[in-house]
Amino acid sequence: MSSDLPTLRWGTVATGLISSWFVQDLLLSRPNAEATHVIRAVGASSIDKARAFADKYLTGQSVSAYGSYAHVYQDPAVDIVYIGTPHAFHRQNCLDSIAHGKHVLCEKPFALNAREAREVFDAARAKGVFVMEAMWTRFFPLVRTLQRLVDIEWAIGDVRRVFCDFAMDMKLASLGPDSRLRNRALGAGTLLDVGIYSLTWGLLALEPEVGEQAERPSIVAPQSLSEGIDVATCMILQYADGRQGVLTSAAFTKTPAAFCRIEGTGGVIVVEGFTASVPASSTVRRPKAPGSAEMQHDKYEFERPGKGFYWAADAVAQSIAAGKTESDIMPWAETLRVLEMLDEVRRLGGASFPQDAS
CATH class of the missing domain: 3.40.50.720 (NAD(P)-binding Rossmann-like Domain)
Structure with a gap:
């Protein structure tokens, strides 16, 4: 070294x-x-x-x-x-x-x-x-490569829609009231725990910029609440030019390996992994030639010792x-x-924390 x-x-x-x-x-x-x-x-x-x-x-x-x-x-x-x-x-x-x-x-x-x-x-x-x-x-080489494919190489044309889900069976009923997943004062619910990853994938795929240069989409966000915490959240991002993100989280099931789908005018990218936080591979599916019905599949993987x-x-x-x-x-x-968007999601969906009133 x-x-x-x-x-x-x-x-x-x-x-x-x-x-x-x-x-x-x-x-x-x-x-x-x-x-x-x-x-x-x-x-x-x-x-x-x-x-x-x-x-x-x-x-x-x-x-x-x-x-x-x-x-x-x-x-x-x-x-x-x-x-x-x-x-x-x-x-x-x-x-x-x-x-x-x-x-x-x-x-x-x-x-x-x-x-x-x-x-x-x-x-x-x-x-x-x-x-x-x-x-x-955001720092995984797989993610950095995906951003290059989407934003620089235009591998699937104009990105129009992104779907991403991060759901886990959190077994909330078996947890005590002081668990961080059930206690509102500890930020309980799916949104901050796993939904933030779904939102992150949507932003990564839909926008080439971050921070002050990035766009601010409008948001629709129904939430399913239990004891005041969200057990399921759906975030729909809508951009002025028609781009959409459908980004979800839940506490009662496990998302399949293919957790994210990025749709463009010239192809589709499917991202797979154990969860949305730990992507393992992405596959670009696009016509072999303009106008061709025959598709080519290009898979991207990176060695990842440990967690990453x-x-x-x-x-x-x-x-x-x-x-x-x-x-x-x-x-x-x-x-x-991101936090401002999550705040808006909770305002629209009904989940809240005692600290919001501070």
């Missing part, structure tokens, strides 16, 4: 499943790595949890285990904090990290609503630190090394745009 690669020293906040996937990915040996990652600190709600996490996932690393998040923020050996807590805690975790001058990579959704995200970005701007929402799927979190982490390291405070792929304005 080249010594010219940027190095980031990470501290992690929370020791749940997503944090375990993240640190394991960062420590994989990869021939095409674009950064060097080391884990320097782990923070948990108790010292026993932190030590158990370090012993299980960080063997061989020089790691400090802390029984509080505050010690991670204060650790001088930490450059950047990875936040893997439930949605409702992201705002405060980000603000606390920023207050100590740490860069931040915060899990999706970045906050419960756009107002909370603006507060975090204002603090980051004032402190001059790098902050990014960890929408890791490292592509976003490498991009973060490269951005920080370049002196940036925002990512070009997932800039602050794009996080805000």
Whole structure:
């Protein structure tokens, strides 16, 4: 591995499943790595949890285990904090990290609503630190290739419609009232947990731009609610030129492998994977020649050791090394745009969080 690669020293906040996937990915040996990652600190709600996490996932690393998040923020050996807590805690975790001058990579959704995200970005701007929402799927080589095929090579002509679904059997009835999937104060429901991926695929396929340069479609969004949380959401995006996105989420079934279909005037792209967050392949189906009824199928796949979190982490390291405070792929304005759309979906569909009234 080249010594010219940027190095980031990470501290992690929370020791749940997503944090375990993240640190394991960062420590994989990869021939095409674009950064060097080391884990320097782990923070948990108790010292026993932190030590158990370090012993299980960080063997061989020089790691400090802390029984509080505050010690991670204060650790001088930490450059950047990875936040893997439930949605409702992201705002405060980000603000606390920023207050100590740490860069931040915060899990999706970045906050419960756009107002909370603006507060975090204002603090980051004032402190001059790098902050990014960890929408890791956007950084997959498969996704970057798909965007090139659609936006630059015009592989299927003009994109007119996108369908994407992310549904999981969350077994909500078996969960206690304090579960993050049932407690409204924790951002419960399908929209922020998985629906954000369906929306992301729609935006990736329908628009070549992100953030302030991107368009703002009109939205229709019925939701099915149970105990005040959405168990199913349908987001219909409508653009002025007729483009449409039909983007859905649900809590009572499992989406088939072919989770996304992108329809253009010259062909179709089908994206497959275990879930919409982890695409495995895309197939471009188009006529072999103009006007021909015979179709050609071009399949695109990429090797993916581990889960794939490292592509976003490498991009973060490269951005920080370049002196940036925002990512070009997932800039602050794009996080805000997505959250504003999710806020509108909840306003239209009826799901709400206590924090919306703050």
